[in-house]
Amino acid sequence: MSQTDRESLRLWLRLFTTTTLVERQLDSALKREFSSTLPRFDLLAQLECAPDGLRMGELSERILTTGGNVTWLVRALEAEKLVTRRVSPTDRRAAIVRLTAVGKRHFASMAQAHEHWIADIFATLSPDDRRALHQRLGVVKDRVRSPRSTT
Amino acid sequence: MSQTDRESLRLWLRLFTTTTLVERQLDSALKREFSSTLPRFDLLAQLECAPDGLRMGELSERILTTGGNVTWLVRALEAEKLVTRRVSPTDRRAAIVRLTAVGKRHFASMAQAHEHWIADIFATLSPDDRRALHQRLGVVKDRVRSPRSTT
DNA sequence: GCTAATTACTTGATATTTGAAGCAATTGGC
């Protein structure tokens, strides 16, 4: 293993650890203050950005999870009256999920707290550092997103 | 929400997405080529670095999971003869987990492939970029690790 | 040395996630 490989490994380890720690912190704060969870929050956040609703498949792509999991999550959120599910008028296979009025209010209050938590965490970096981080993560993301080739 | 907050949010989203995508790719490659998984690999990797073995509690801290989960994982790996579990001679409450010879060989072959995958993914960044990323993630990690205060 | 508090781990119930299989609706090629 070359020195470069070792450094990449350490980088990946740190990336993983950092993300997991932030995730945990957000998840436990959501639990503590709103009796919710990060996956639920993420799903609601996607719906918030889509006033016309989203199909199940779109949801699963956006929150990076499987279709089965979205079915499960939406069922739970539906039971809590935070979202509704309707058959699409143009494609009867598809289900369209939307935030309810209650869901919107609920999400808004969570989102506000969530933003503060995030801002607090990343406030340790200067704006320039944040931009640099964002940019470089973008490079890695694009790399992983597209089928890899040996360049 | 200020512009800064919005940027932090986007940064977090990208951090999360990137990590998840890399994780998925590694996990599916481990499945495909070694019929293993990332959590198993991570556990074995910790043991590889500790020739004298690790206690269950140390393992759960290092791989950022709960004690119950480590019990579960170790039981599975033990059944596959990749690790052994012995009562600590100095503290009979504690269990010490070690790689077996088979486990070492198995891990070594996985680790080699794993390193290539990682190196390949991060090769899109220059060495300087990698260092910069590593350093800034460290700042965030330290922030989340320690109890937060406002600034 | 005894007792209470602490620590290390396991257990069992439950929650979440995945993956494969299945079903119904839609689409494309004829």
Added chain:
DNA sequence: GCCAATTGCTTCAAATATCAAGTAATTAGC
């Protein structure tokens, strides 16, 4: 229009994760 392939979703079982409670061993305070 008709059939095969595809698509969108659900279901089910299995893998994985959490949490709270329980058990056993250790430590601390006296």
